[in-house]
Amino acid sequence: MTSLAWERRRGSAARFWKAYRGHRAGLYGLAGLALIALLALTAPWTVGADVQSVTNAPGTALEPPSAEFPLGTDQFGRSLLGLLIWGARISLLVGLLAATLSVAIGTLVGVLAGHYGGWLSTVVMRITDWFLVMPALVLAIVLATVLSRSMWTVVLAIGVTSWPTTARLVRAQTIAVESRPYIERATALGGGHGHVMARHVLPNVMPLVLAQTTLGISTAILTEATLAFLGLGDPTVVSWGGMLQDAREAGAVSSGHWWYLAPPGIAIALVALAFTLCGRAVESVLNPRLGVGR
Amino acid sequence: MTTASTPAGVARAEEARATDGAPRTGVTSGYLRHAAGKLGGALVSLFAVLVTSFFLFRIIPGDPVKAMTHGVPTSAEQLATLRRQFGLDLPLWQQFTDYCAKALTGDLGTSFQFRAPVGELIAAKLPATLLLTGVAVVIYSALGLWLGTRSAWRHGRLGDKVNTGIALTLWSVPSFWLGLLLIIVFSVGTGPVPGLFPTGGMESGTGETGFAYVLDVAHHLVLPVVTLVAVGYAQTLLVMRSSLLDEMGGDYLTTARAKGLRDDEVRRRHAVPNALLPTVTMVFINLGHVAAGSILVETVFSWPGLGGLFYQALSVPDLPLVQGLFVVFAGAMILMNLIADLLYPLLDPRVGR
């Protein structure tokens, strides 16, 4: 990469940041995310993997909040605050991976369909349409039931069912980009399909992809919680959705153990909100519609 | 609960705007061709759904007969009888052809665990789901439209920020969790709050008739609908807000104002009708989710609808029942997408004609 191109990228990044800074809500979202990410990443040192141990659980079952256990304990006597922090790791990881998978599939399908057009596009778009009318949650539930219970199953179930939207948007954007004169010039100068897609189309759809990923993560985190709540998550790892499911199975709702039920739900809502705020801010900065964002 | 993806219609509207550059042909013939194409596409989709639903659920691990008789004294002969009754002793291809032949005549088979025709079971539960999600969609669409309009009109001000802030926050809340909290607070009763609403179900079953029965159902409807509305109205609000903002950039509004119309009138007569378009499309798409949309809320509130039935059928797996429900869920989406597709060009002169 030439220093000129580097310079240009850096310039556009700086411009992006300047515009993003104007979005207050986006900044709050970002700050919230940074905080939660920090908590999740430092969890091995702050709470330690031992927090998951049932045989060495420090407390008794379902203790209310106290000085020792600020959020009380679960039915095994484990500290709920520790589990909440530890659970952030899985919830965030699943959200990130699932959204990335979904957007990756969507981008690939969208760019290919938009670039090649013709029958390939027709076929691919028919498949996309078909996926679009499938009730996504139902499909995800089925996938999660079919495969064995693990984190990867959840990632796969979410990723495979939520890509069609991205595919449609990326395809539209690809078509818009390719109708610009400089693409014609590039082709005339001997740029192959690969060159056009990688060098011209992809950079132009990236903003859209970024916005989609950010918004997708919040959906993915909510879907992860949903699947875990329906008992389709991996019961051997601690995640927020799984904690809610544990709480419900332990009967926390009717026995009034709000400290077991409330925090994971609030955590899910906050992270989902933070990602949504960021996603909306990114989207409105780049305003990918009609390809006028850049 | 709506789905995890962007509503198809909105995505399509987006796309149509982005790529709208095709030469325009005659109005009616163009529309008819468009309609025929969409109709054909919907039929192909429906067929694909029928086939998919058969094979999708056959790959679920689990022996329905063994699962159903778990914990019940059962001899090998009884297992064989059950298999024969369910048609599970036949080779897969024969099960498939039987299924297709029956499906074409509208027969979705007989449920394993209820031993009743799937069509009947679905018909019995459909009204409950339609009632719950129908009421919720109507309320949150209306609420979203109204708040979205207000927000757009005062965009960037505090009212707008509060509005969208609340909507986005509620929208980020897991619906099942909100439902559980509502049960704790308003059904069980917490502190000074007595249990105001029933904890679940659709009716008390104490034999009310007439108006008393309607009131009873309405009473049971409150908490689930509140849950669905709370997490759902943000979508309508945001779409309405942004399409109205689009419209407000239009020159004709300036003209209208210049003509001396008051802001209120400008809003009512010009901007809102135009901005309604994508929102209305989305309402239809939401109606498509009606069937599948409330699995969680139905589970939490023991609502006797299709969502709960689906989840229950899946764990056996009660193959005919899950297949039938899947066809119904996907069929509703296809139908509503079709209606949205057919309506869109009629409503919007910029697309498709």
Added chain:
Amino acid sequence: MVMVTKVPSRPLPRRPDRPRRTARLLLAAALATASLAALPATATAAPAAAPAAAGDEKSGGTTLTVAVSQSIDSLSPFLAQKLTSTSIHRLAYEYLTNYDAKDARTVPGFATEWSASADKLTWTYRIREDSTWSDGKPATAEDAAWTFNKMMTDPNAATANGSFTANFAEVTAPDPRTLVIRLKKPQATMTALDVPIVPKHVWEKVGDFSKFNNDQQFPIVGNGPFVITDYKVDQYIKLKPNKTFWRGSPKFDELVFKYYKDGDAAVAALQKGEVSFVPNLTPAQAAALKTQKDIKVNDAPGRRFYALATNPGARAKDGKTFGNGHPALLDPAVRKALFLSVDRAALVDKVFQGHAVEGEGYIPPRFGSYFWKPGPEQKRAYDPAAAAKALDDAGYRKNGEGKRLGKDGRPLNFRILCHATDPNDKAVGKYLQEWWGALGIGLTVECLDSVSDPWVKGDYDLAFDGWSVNPDPDYVLSIHTCGTLPATPKDTGATDNFICDKEFDALYAQQAVEYDTAKRADLVKRMQSRLYDTGYMNVMAYPNALEAYRTDQIASITTMPEAAGNLWGQDGYWSWWSAVPAGSASGSGDGSGSSSTGVWIGVGAAVVVVAGGLLLLRTRRRATADDRE
């Protein structure tokens, strides 16, 4: 979940940033959210006077409402297999014999007395004279004979209970009061035939027994203590007392089984008085309910055992082995080490929160005459050190990383099949992982919605296993005999976990034909001892039945066993038949009378409108104020 709206949003017009405003904005948002959430709360103040247990004015009677979650598979006694369905059939139809509420010994039911011939092959039952069908016709031996003959001749009618009649040669009714059953070979379970007897004059009109669900015409003709009067799938089943029941009519005027698919919803309904009884509580729910007024928690010894089962090498009757069970588990030393490091007392304490009895033999102590437990020298007590030593001695050494190596030199890693819907499986799995991890053995907990597929194929190493035991233990013993193995690897047998042991089988054959109860009990105990010694199963606990009922609705009710027994899923109709309504005026199962409903809704709607208006006004005023700045 909620969709991600790809909302076309516009950049908002920028304003100078003022931190204080943003803080206020957030505060406003929080306030608004809070007030939204509190809307119905403000509504409650006025009409809150009417508490839950208002009488049911319309029917004017007492209603006992039971919360259930399991769906009815069929109301036809020939098809019904699920616990809810069979429990309701117990109420609606008579069986030949019943089990005493006190100690579960056989007592008269439809038959008043019975005897076996000297060759043990002919059983004669005397049918009671004072039993009539609810449509007024007398119930006779003819009905019983017809019921059994139908099951013997029509495979569809044998769907649910065919195992009881498989050994019948001929059933006749020489006169209306005498039923004669001739057997192919002796059968010890002849006083435990849990088959509902149906009225011939109603059922002989039925065509296809595989399709007839008995749920179209109400009331359903029966001769039990209750008559089924209405049923709506997954909503409710209603029963009325049978006033002419020979033992006496039940005291409640109506019995309703109402569906709550969610356990917490059922408990909440109990707290409100919407239902009178809730079964299957979690320990946390029981603890919370214990402190509440007018609610009694019943913590009774259960009829289930909860066990660890190892795969003994799945095989079929044709001798072929199949499945992929871990070869190391075929070594008794490994199984012994695994079982020795399971702290059953800790599981009872932590997982069941004390609501269980530590597991020992196979049949739960509740069935006193058949209960057996290992002697001190036979018993596998919790002893991790002995477990480690057993492994060391058998040649399973730890490697540098502390992992035990198998005979093939690879670290030992087992899988355990767990029911994804059973919280106990998941919880115990966590403990096993840590205990066996300390031994140096890895464990993967594989939770599935339906474990039957890998189980039937023998594709498992260990599994969580559990059966509900009947007063007659024949069936739960039969599932460990060679005879129940699948015919070929492709078939499915009734076998539980592929155990096939000659000694056990010989004892099983002996007890099956032993009509002397004391001798039979002795044989059953020896079978349990043998099963224990084979070391394929480790019974960890006998979970208690945790249930609760409202004492302001139910004054008294019979448990089974009478001293500290359970109420839901009894072997008999004792609980609901004996339940006495509390007081004469109250005791209704439902709290929301229709008149109050209207008030609630009216007030609720009004408050929503008013609060919505206030909210609107406030935001508007704020917005205007904002504009002025």
